[in-house]
Amino acid sequence: MYLVTFSHWLVAALFAQWAWACSPRSDINDQNNPFVIGDDGPAPAATLGFAINHFGLLTTNLTGMKHFYGDILGMRLLFDAHLTPEYTVTYMGYSQGGRNGTGFQSGAEMTRDKNNLYGLLELVQFNVSDDRLVGSTKRTNTFGHVGLIVADVEKAQTYLESRGVEILKRIKEPLSGFTGSIQNAFGVGEFAGEHIAAKMALLKAQSLIGMEMFLMVQDPDGNLVEIQQQDAPSSS
Numbered sequence: 109m110y111l112v113t114f115s116h117w118l119v120a121a122l123f124a125q126w127a128w129a130c131s132p133r134s135d136i137n138d139q140n141n142p143f144v145i146g147d148d149g150p151a152p153a154a155t156l157g158f159a160i161n162h163f164g165l166l167t168t169n170l171t172g173m174k175h176f177y178g179d180i181l182g183m184r185l186l187f188d189a190h191l192t193p194e195y196t197v198t199y200m201g202y203s204q205g206g207r208n209g210t211g212f213q214s215g216a217e218m219t220r221d222k223n224n225l226y227g228l229l230e231l232v233q234f235n236v237s238d239d240r241l242v243g244s245t246k247r248t249n250t251f252g253h254v255g256l257i258v259a260d261v262e263k264a265q266t267y268l269e270s271r272g273v274e275i276l277k278r279i280k281e282p283l284s285g286f287t288g289s290i291q292n293a294f295g296v297g298e299f300a301g302e303h304i305a306a307k308m309a310l311l312k313a314q315s316l317i318g319m320e321m322f323l324m325v326q327d328p329d330g331n332l333v334e335i336q337q338q339d340a341p342s343s344s
C-alpha cells in the first residue's frame with residue numbers, strides 16, 4: 109500500500125520535474141539517483157494522436173474556483189455550459205499561442221480550438237448537491253494536485269501572496285513533519301497510518317527531486333497546486 113503511494117508520488121514528481129535543476133538522469137551507479145528513466149517502445153499504433161486534453165475537478169463553489177484559476181492564476185474562461193439550472197460544466201485554460209505571440213486568445217477562439225488544446229481544466233458544479241466534497245489537502249484521495257510551471261517561482265510566490273492566496277509551502281523550505289496539508293495531498297500524511305520509519309526516509313529523500321524549491325498553494329476547494337520553475341534557478 110505504502111509502496112504504491114510512494115511510487116505514485118515519485119511518478120507525479122517526475123512528470124513535473126522534467127526541466128528541473130537535478131533533471132532526471134539515468135546514472136544507475138549513483139545510489140542517490142531515484143530516477144529510473146523509462147524505456148518503453150513505440151506506443152500502439154491505434155493510439156496515434158491520443159493526448160491528455162483536460163482533467164476535471166468537482167466543486168461546490170464554482171465562483172470561487174473561477175476567481176482563483178482565472179483572475180489570480182490567469183487561466184481564461186472557454187465557456188460555462190449550463191446543462192440545467194443546477195448543473196454547470198466550465199472549461200478554463202491558459203492561452204496557448206495566440207496570433208501575435210503574446211499569448212492572447214479570446215474565449216471564442218479557445219472554445220473553437222478546444223479539442224486541439226492541452227492542459228485544460230474542467231470544473232463541474234452540481235449546485236444542489238448535499239455531498240461534502242473534500243480537497244486533496246484535507247483528505248488523501250486519488251486526486252493529488254494541479255501542477256503549474258512558471259518562469260520565475262520567486263516572483264510567482266510574491267504575486268500569489270499579494271493576491272491573498274494561501275501559501276502552504278514557500279520555496280527554499282523543505283517539507284517537515286509527517287502530517288499536514290501537503291502530506292495529505294501526496295498520500296503520506298495522517299491518513300496513511302503511522303509508518304514513521306518510511307515517512308522519515310521520505311523526508312530525507314525529498315531533496316532528490318528538488319522538493320525545497322516547489323511552491324505549494326491551495327485552491328479554494330483545498331486542492332494542492334504545485335508550482336515549479338521552468339528553468340533551474342542560477343543558484344543551483
Ligand SMILES: *[C@@H]1O[C@H](CO)[C@@H](O)[C@H](O)[C@H]1NC(C)=O
Nearest residue numbers: 169170171172173175176328
Ligand atoms: C465562494 O467563493 C467566494 C470567493 O470567490 C466567496 O466570496 C463565497 O463566500 C464562496 N461561497 C461559499 C458558499 O463558500
Ligand SMILES: *[C@@H]1O[C@H](CO)[C@@H](O)[C@H](O)[C@H]1NC(C)=O
Nearest residue numbers: 206207208209210211212213
Ligand atoms: C496582441 O493581440 C492582442 C489581442 O488582439 C492585443 O491586445 C495585444 O496588444 C497584441 N500585442 C502585441 C504586442 O501586438
Ligand SMILES: *[C@@H]1O[C@H](CO)[C@@H](O)[C@H](O)[C@H]1NC(C)=O
Nearest residue numbers: 170171193194196233235236
Ligand atoms: C449556486 O446556487 C447559489 C444558491 O442557490 C447561487 O447563489 C449561485 O449563484 C449558484 N451558482 C451557480 C454557479 O449557479
